[in-house]
Amino acid sequence: MDQRSPAPIPTGPLAVRPIAGEQLDQMVLAVGGSFLQTPAWARTKPDWRATYLGWFTADDRLVGAGLVLSRNLPRLRRSFAYLPEGPALPWPSVAADPAAWLDPLVAWAKAEKAFALRLGFPLVSRAWEPEVVKKQISGGGLMSFTSLPPTVDNPDAEVLQRWLDAGGWRPIGWGNTAAVGQPRYVCVVPLAGRAPDELLKRMNQQWRRNIKKADKAQVRVRTVGVQGVETFHALYAETAQRDHFVPRARPYFEQMVRAFSASGDQRLTGTIYEAHVDGDVLASALMVRVGDMFSYLYGGSTSRNREARASNALQWQAIQDALAAGCTAYDLRGFNTSLGATSPLTGLLQFKLGAGADVVEHVGERELVLSPLWHRAFETAMAARVAINNRRSGASATSDADV
Numbered sequence: 391m392d393q394r395s396p397a398p399i400p401t402g403p404l405a406v407r408p409i410a411g412e413q414l415d416q417m418v419l420a421v422g423g424s425f426l427q428t429p430a431w432a433r434t435k436p437d438w439r440a441t442y443l444g445w446f447t448a449d450d451r452l453v454g455a456g457l458v459l460s461r462n463l464p465r466l467r468r469s470f471a472y473l474p475e476g477p478a479l480p481w482p483s484v485a486a487d488p489a490a491w492l493d494p495l496v497a498w499a500k501a502e503k504a505f506a507l508r509l510g511f512p513l514v515s516r517a518w519e520p521e522v523v524k525k526q527i528s529g530g531g532l533m534s535f536t537s538l539p540p541t542v543d544n545p546d547a548e549v550l551q552r553w554l555d556a557g558g559w560r561p562i563g564w565g566n567t568a569a570v571g572q573p574r575y576v577c578v579v580p581l582a583g584r585a586p587d588e589l590l591k592r593m594n595q596q597w598r599r600n601i602k603k604a605d606k607a608q609v610r611v612r613t614v615g616v617q618g619v620e621t622f623h624a625l626y627a628e629t630a631q632r633d634h635f636v637p638r639a640r641p642y643f644e645q646m647v648r649a650f651s652a653s654g655d656q657r658l659t660g661t662i663y664e665a666h667v668d669g670d671v672l673a674s675a676l677m678v679r680v681g682d683m684f685s686y687l688y689g690g691s692t693s694r695n696r697e698a699r700a701s702n703a704l705q706w707q708a709i710q711d712a713l714a715a716g717c718t719a720y721d722l723r724g725f726n727t728s729l730g731a732t733s734p735l736t737g738l739l740q741f742k743l744g745a746g747a748d749v750v751e752h753v754g755e756r757e758l759v760l761s762p763l764w765h766r767a768f769e770t771a772m773a774a775r776v777a778i779n780n781r782r783s784g785a786s787a788t789s790d791a792d793v
Contacts, residue, residue: 405494407498415655427457434642440457443458505760506761523749558758579746592746593745608667616651619647632693
C-alpha cells in the first residue's frame with residue numbers, strides 16, 4: 391500500500407530501450423517495484439522470453455524500468471507481451487501523463503510484432519481495513535464489500551483508469567480463460583511506523599490465541615535456503631491434496647529460491663521458513679523480499695500436531711523479521727472476489743485478514759490488443775489448453791493467487 395513520493399515529471403519525450411539486468415534491479419528498488427518485475431522472476435520463468443526495458447528521458451536519464459515476458463505463437467514471430475505487476479515506474483507521475491509513459495512501450499511492442507500487450511498496473515486504487523471485509527464474509531460473500539467506503543481512495547488511480555478505458559485497454563478478470571495472471575485484490579499488513587506490539591494488537595483474538603498456543607507447544611521458526619525446498623514441497627503437496635488444488639512441481643520452487651538468492655543483496659532475497667517442534671517441521675513457506683515489500687508466496691502444513699498452530703507462529707515470525715529488516719509492508723498476496731462463504735479458499739482469506747491485513751485494490755491487469763486476428767487465435771489456443779488441463783486435473787489449478 392506504500393506509495394513513493396512522485397518523481398518529477400520528465401520534460402520532453404521518453405524513450406524505451408533494452409537495459410541490463412542490474413539496471414532493472416536498481417530501478418525496481420528505487421521506485422518500489424514488484425518482485426515480478428525482477429530478473430530473478432525472469433529466471434523463474436524460463437519458458438518465457440525475457441526483455442529488460444528502461445524508460446529514458448531526453449537527456450538520457452533512466453527513470454523507469456520493466457520486465458517484459460513474451461511468448462510466441464507456435465512457429466510464428468507474433469508474440470504476446472506481458473509485464474506482471476509492472477513496469478516499475480513512478481506511478482503518480484504516470485497518472486499525470488499516461489501517454490508520455492505508456493505510448494513508447496506500445497510503440498516498442500508493435501516494433502517487436504506483439505499482437506497484444508498486457509500490463510499489471512500496480513498503482514493502488516482503494517483499500518479496506520480487515521473488519522469491513524470480515525463482516526462481508528460473514529454475510530455470505532465478498533463482492534459487495536467493494537461498494538463500501540474504503541479507507542484509502544486514490545484519485546490518481548481513477549485518472550489512470552479513465553485514460554486506459556478511453557485508449558482501449560480492456561480489464562482482465564478472473565472469468566477470462568486466457569487471463570491467468572496476478573490478482574487485482576491483495577492482502578497487505580501495513581508495517582510502516584508500527585512496533586511489534588501494535589502489529590499483534592491488529593490481529594484478531596484467534597490469531598493472538600494461536601500464537602500463544604504455538605509458544606506453549608514450543609514451536610520454533612527457522613529460515614533455510616534451497617535445502618529446505620524438499621520439506622516445503624512435501625507439506626505444500628499435502629496441503630494441495632487436502633484443499634483440492636493442483637500443486638506445482640518441486641523444481642519450480644528450487645529455481646525460484648535460487649533465482650532470488652543469486653544477487654547477494656539482502657533487499658532481493660528468497661527464503662524458506664520452517665516452523666517445527668523438536669525438528670519435526672509442521673509448516674513451511676516460501677518468502678521473497680524485494681526492497682520495502684516482504685511477500686508470502688506459497689505455504690504448506692501437515693495435519694500432524696495441528697493444535698501446535700505452527701502456521702500462525704511461522705507468519706508471526708516472518709512479519710517480525712520483515713519489520714526488523716525495515717520493510718513497510720507484508721504482502722500475503724491475493725484472492726478471488728467471487729469467493730462465497732462456503733468456498734474452501736475462504737478460510738485462507740480469513741487467515742490473512744486475521745493477521746491484520748488490509749485488502750488493497752490495484753488498478754490491475756489491462757490488455758491492449760494490437761492485432762485482433764492473431765489475438766483471437768491466441769485466445770482460442772489458450773481456451774483449449776485450459777480445458778485440457780482442467781480435464782486432466784479435475785481440480786482448481788491454483789491454491790491462492792497464481793504467481
